[in-house]
Amino acid sequence: xxxxxxxxxxxxxxxxxxxxxxxxxxxxxxxxxxxxxxxxxxxxxxxxxxxxxxxxxxxxxxxxxxxxxxxxxxxxxxxxxxxxxxxxxxxxxxxxxxxxxxxxxxxxxxxxxxxxxxxxxxxxxxxxxxxxxxxxxxxxxxxxxxxxxxxxxxxxxxxxxxxxxxxxxxxxxxxxxxxxxxxxxxxxxxxxxxxxxxxxxxxxxxxxxxxxxxxxxxxxxxxxxxxxxxxxxxxxxxxxxxxxxxxxxxxxxxxxxxxxxxxxxxxxxxxxxxxxxxxxxxxxxxxxxxxxxxxxxxxxxxxxxxxxxxxxxxxxxxxxxxxxxxxxxxxxxxxxxxxxxxxxxxxxxxxxxxxxxxxxxxxxxxxxxxxxxxxxxxxxxxxxxxxxxxxxxxxxxxxxxxxxxxxxxxxxxxxxxxx
Amino acid sequence: xxxxxxxxxxxxxxxxxxxxxxxxxxxxxxxxxxxxxxxxxxxxxxxxxxxxxxxxxxxxxxxxxxxxxxxxxxxxxxxxxxxxxxxxxxxxxxxxxxxxxxxxxxxxxxxxxxxxxxxxxxxxxxxxxxxxxxxxxxxxxxxxxxxxxxxxxxxxxxxxxxxxxxxxxxxxxxxxxxxxxxxxxxxxxxxxxxxxxxxxxxxxxxxxxxxxxxxxxxxxxxxxxx
Numbered sequence: 275x276x277x278x279x280x281x282x283x284x285x286x287x288x289x290x291x292x293x294x295x296x297x298x299x300x301x302x303x304x305x306x307x308x309x310x311x312x313x314x315x316x317x318x319x320x321x322x323x324x325x326x327x328x329x330x331x332x333x334x335x336x337x338x339x340x341x342x343x344x345x346x347x348x349x350x351x352x353x354x355x356x357x358x359x360x361x362x363x364x365x366x367x368x369x370x371x372x373x374x375x376x377x378x379x380x381x382x383x384x385x386x387x388x389x390x391x392x393x394x395x396x397x398x399x400x401x402x403x404x405x406x407x408x409x410x411x412x413x414x415x416x417x418x419x420x421x422x423x424x425x426x427x428x429x430x431x432x433x434x435x436x437x438x439x440x441x442x443x444x445x446x447x448x449x450x451x452x453x454x455x456x457x458x459x460x461x462x463x464x465x466x467x468x469x470x471x472x473x474x475x476x477x478x479x480x481x482x483x484x485x486x487x488x489x490x491x492x493x494x495x496x497x498x499x500x501x502x503x504x505x506x507x508x509x510x511x512x513x514x515x516x517x518x519x520x521x522x523x524x525x526x527x528x529x530x531x532x533x534x535x536x537x538x539x540x541x542x543x544x545x546x547x548x549x550x551x552x553x554x555x556x557x558x559x560x561x562x563x564x565x566x567x568x569x570x571x572x573x574x575x576x577x578x579x580x581x582x583x584x585x586x587x588x589x590x591x592x593x594x595x596x597x598x599x600x601x602x603x604x605x606x607x608x609x610x611x612x613x614x615x616x617x618x619x620x621x622x623x624x625x626x627x628x629x630x631x632x633x634x635x636x637x638x639x640x641x642x643x644x645x646x647x648x649x650x651x652x653x654x655x656x657x658x659x660x661x662x663x664x665x666x667x668x669x670x671x672x673x674x675x676x677x678x679x680x681x682x683x684x685x686x687x688x689x690x691x692x693x
Numbered sequence: 694x695x696x697x698x699x700x701x702x703x704x705x706x707x708x709x710x711x712x713x714x715x716x717x718x719x720x721x722x723x724x725x726x727x728x729x730x731x732x733x734x735x736x737x738x739x740x741x742x743x744x745x746x747x748x749x750x751x752x753x754x755x756x757x758x759x760x761x762x763x764x765x766x767x768x769x770x771x772x773x774x775x776x777x778x779x780x781x782x783x784x785x786x787x788x789x790x791x792x793x794x795x796x797x798x799x800x801x802x803x804x805x806x807x808x809x810x811x812x813x814x815x816x817x818x819x820x821x822x823x824x825x826x827x828x829x830x831x832x833x834x835x836x837x838x839x840x841x842x843x844x845x846x847x848x849x850x851x852x853x854x855x856x857x858x859x860x861x862x863x864x865x866x867x868x869x870x871x872x873x874x875x876x877x878x879x880x881x882x883x884x885x886x887x888x889x890x891x892x893x894x895x896x897x898x899x900x901x902x903x904x905x906x907x908x909x910x911x912x913x914x915x916x917x918x919x
Contacts (some may be wrong), residue, residue, distance in 0.1 A: 280804045290793030593789050596750055597803040597851065598778020600771035683770070687751040690785070 280603060284610035291579075294583060295615065301579040302619025304627060305572030306662045310627025312568060313579065316561040323557065327550045329426045330484065331543055332393075332516035333525045336532060338373060339539040339668035341499055342366045376512040379536050388519055388528060393420035395514040396501045403465040403473070404456050411452055411492045413466070415501030425516045427495075429646045434460050434480025440497045447480035451491035468504050485642045570659075573669045580612050580673035584681065590690035591681045601682030608681070612674020613667065622665030624659050639681065697828050698858050698891055699724040699763065704746060704756035706739075716742050717914045720756070724859070724893060729885040731902035732895045734911035740895050743911070747893070748861050749773045750782055756865055761858055778807055782852025784862040789848065790836035796823070796847050797832040804854045820883070822850040842873030849880060853890075860884070862894040866901070878904070 288295050342364040348354055373379065376394065383392050396415035400407040418436050421427040427436055434452065439445050446466075448458060458464050459480050467473045476496070483490055502509055519525055525542035532540045546550055591604050635652040681689075704720040707713050716739045724730055734740045745751040747758065749765055752773070758765040760780055765773065777783070790799050797819055804815035823829040826846045831839060839847065845865060852860050862881075866874035878901050884890040885906075894905070902908050910918035 276805065276808050279808075283802075286793050286798075319812075589789070590791055590793075593791055594802075595774065596748075596777065596783055596785075596789070598774050598806050598855075600774035602771060603774075603806070685751050685753065687745040690750075690789075 277298075280606050283594075284614070287587065287607070288611055288614060294586075298579045298583055298615050299619035299622070301528055302576050302616055302666055303623040305575055307570075307630060307664050309565070309568045309572060309665075310624060310658055310662050311630035311634065313561065313565050313658050314627070314631040314652050314654060315650070316542065316564060317655060317658070318651035320554075320557050320561060321653055322647065322651040324486075324554055324657050327547060328543075329429070331520055331547060332396050333519040333543045334517040334529045334532065335546070336373065336379070336515040336536065336538050336540050337513060338371050338395025340366050340371070347421045366648040371513045372507075372511050373513065373538060376510060376515065379515060379538075382535075383515070383517065388521070388524060390518040390520050391420060391424045393417055393424050393516045394498065394512045395421075395516055395622065396498055396505075396511065397513055398501060398505055399469060400504065401467045402452070402456055403467055407527070408467075409452065409455055410495055411449075413446070413501055413504065414493060414495050417498060418496055424516070429484055430484050432481050432483050434478075436480065438479035439495065439500070442477060442479055444474070444476050444500060444503075445479040445496065446476040446500070447495040448478055449490040449493045450459040450481050450483040451487060452494060453478070453481050455491065462661070466504065468506075470506070472506070474504055530636060569665055573665070576616070576666070576669045577673040580615065580670060581677050584608055584612075584677040588681065588689050592686045595686040596690075605678045605682040606673075608678035609671065609674045612670045612678075616666045618671025619670075620663055623666065624662055627662065628654075628659075696726045697723050698760070699728050699747060699893070700759040700762075701743075701747060702757040702759070704743070704754055704758065706742060706751075706792055708744065708752040715914060717746075717754070720916060722747075722909065722916070722919075724891065726858070726891055727885075727889045729881070729892045729906045730894070731905040731908045732893060733897060733899065733902045733908055733910065734896050736897065738911045739914040740911050744861055744863050744893070744895050748783055749777055750783075755875075779855055780858045782849075782851050782855070782857040782860040784845070784848050784860065784865040786864040786867045790839075790844055790851075792835065792837040794836060795832065796828070796836060796839070798832050799836055799847060800854055801849045803851060819850070819854060822853045825853075825883075826850050840873075842869055842876060843875070845869060845877055846880065849877070853884075858892040859893060862892070862896075864895055864897070866896065866898065874898070874901075 337565055343366070346359075346364065348359050348361065358684065373416055380392055380394065381387050394417055398413055398415075400411060400413050402411055416427070416439075418427065418440050422436060431447070434447065436447070446464065448464070453459070456464055460480060462478050463475050466476055476609070482493070482495060484493075490516075498512070499509065501533055502511055503667060504512070519528065522543065526544055529540040529542040529545075532538065587608075594604055594607075595601070616624060631652045634650050637650045639647060639650040643645060699722070701720050701722040705715070707715045708718040720743060729898065732740050732744065742751070746754050747808075749758070749760070752770075760776060763776075765776065768776070790796075791802070794802070797816065799811075800819040800822060801815050804810065804818060805812065810818070810892055820829055820832060823832055826849060828843060828846050828850070831843060831847070836847065843869075849860075849865075865881075866877050869877065881892055881894065881905065885892055894901075896902055908918065909916060
């Protein structure tokens with residue numbers, strides 16, 4: 275078959291009734307635009323919600339739990355080895371929150387290829403003294419560089435600079451709620467007493483807000499060295515090692531492995547945030563369901579428009595067949611028409627979808643929980659655009675293929691006599 | 694006896710919807726090269742149905758059809774399309790031009806499909822055919838800008854483009870006024886006389902039929918006069 279002739283006929287049929295062609299193409303465009311914009315928006319919101327938890331949470335946290343020793347002497351004694359020993363009222367002793375040999379553990383973890391990053395941390399309860407009242411709170415000693423890289427610390431900082439806690443000695447960043455309680459602002463000094471009652475003066479260099487009131491009222495951040503000074507402990511003292519992994523689903527297995535390897539407690543994000551896991555799963559499920567429904571509805575729309583268009587051209591099919599064009603030629607011509615509409619309509623749809631997403635991205639959206647977010651979130655995933663492009667081509671192909679195949683099989687006289 | 698171009702042997706056809714009605718019974722026809730044949734009969738006698746079978750556009754029948762001594766039974770759809778393209782030129786009652794194209798392109802399409810000649814050659818050939826039919830000045834007009842008579846002449850030019858063995862017409866003047874009908878019939882006469890073109894024309898207008906070489910008359914699905 276002469277492909278040049280087929281293409282020229284398809285082109286002429288497309289252009290001769292350009293209004294009808296335009297309507298069909300606009301149908302495709304509209305569907306794809308809506309698909310891209312809605313899915314990008316939903317994915318953006320989803321990422322935002324996931325980020326609320328994921329950004330702030332370690333995938334695995336290594337620490338020492340205060341608990342009774344599992345290896346009680348009676349169980350170790352060979353004398354009572356074959357007995358079943360009941361021990362009542364076992365109490366924890368020598369509760370040491372320090373991670374032993376933290377330097378070696380960190381060195382081992384740094385070599386582990388599954389680990390994305392490590393941030394050591396110290397936590398200690400303190401009192402903030404304000405004239406007559408004491409406010410109970412927690413001081414977190416953090417490694418600013420890693421904390422910022424792994425847990426987006428700067429995103430939650432509403433005043434001041436995070437570097438200052440390491441540059442300025444005896445400085446602190448207060449949670450917004452805590453600062454309000456103490457009527458403290460950046461530049462003020464606050465008085466802190468440790469668990470042993472010793473008093474320290476710290477300078478406020480920043481304010482911090484997560485949006486979770488409970489945290490903002492009780493948390494404060496400073497450098498690891500400052501906390502070690504507060505507690506009167508050596509500079510190897512660390513209570514937490516926070517890990518981010520390359521693949522989150524591996525967290526529970528790796529946590530178990532580390533528990534054994536380092537003889538330490540390890541908790542993974544899935545266990546620590548079971549309700550988040552469920553929420554995230556359901557949100558993902560909803561966006562997939564909406565995506566599929568959008569595609570199905572769009573698919574039927576495209577199919578209908580093209581079907582109508584081809585049935586309107588039945589006369590043309592009859593003439594072509596009567597003058598010697600075979601069913602296959604007719605089918606090729608109409609497939610070309612359908613796919614050109616899908617290609618052009620789909621392409622414009624992708625562009626408009628991107629445009630609409632960009633517009634949504636500019637709409638103001640202020641939320642207390644994320645001070646750095648100023649507009650509605652949009653996810654610009656290439657995957658959505660690929661799905662949109664492939665989908666518009668496939669639906670138009672079938673929308674052209676079925677009626678064209680049917681038309682190609684009937685005797686031309688059936689169409690002519692039907693007039 | 695001269696060469697057979699079209700031969701129908703024992704052709705039968707029934708419509709099954711809604712009840713079985715026999716429309717053609719034992720049709721036997723042979724048409725020779727150069728003949729100018731009229732197929733006549735009253736409305737509903739099956740003459741158009743027969744013509745569509747003879748033109749291979751209807752494959753739902755029993756019996757045998759030979760075109761240029763080749764059987765058309767058991768041929769595949771694409772092969773029949775090729776036969777229609779090469780050997781048959783068809784003129785419908787309604788002109789059936791493609792409104793999307795110019796007159797020239799309409800005439801050229803079957804030639805381009807045949808693919809034996811270059812586009813330029815087909816174009817020259819199409820202009821030549823339009824000249825024979827005295828409508829070469831309309832070549833660049835769109836098909837939907839023509840009058841009914843002009844359209845029918847374009848349809849005849851299209852039927853001629855591949856120099857077919859036979860031209861078939863299904864009441865080609867049925868939709869035209871007297872003046873245009875005369876023009877079209879004069880053209881058929883001219884083609885028959887000057888180019889020795891074989892023609893098979895369905896008509897119920899006996900005044901035209903009388904001017905042809907041979908009349909085949911049908912009644913109730915049977916041939917009553919050969």
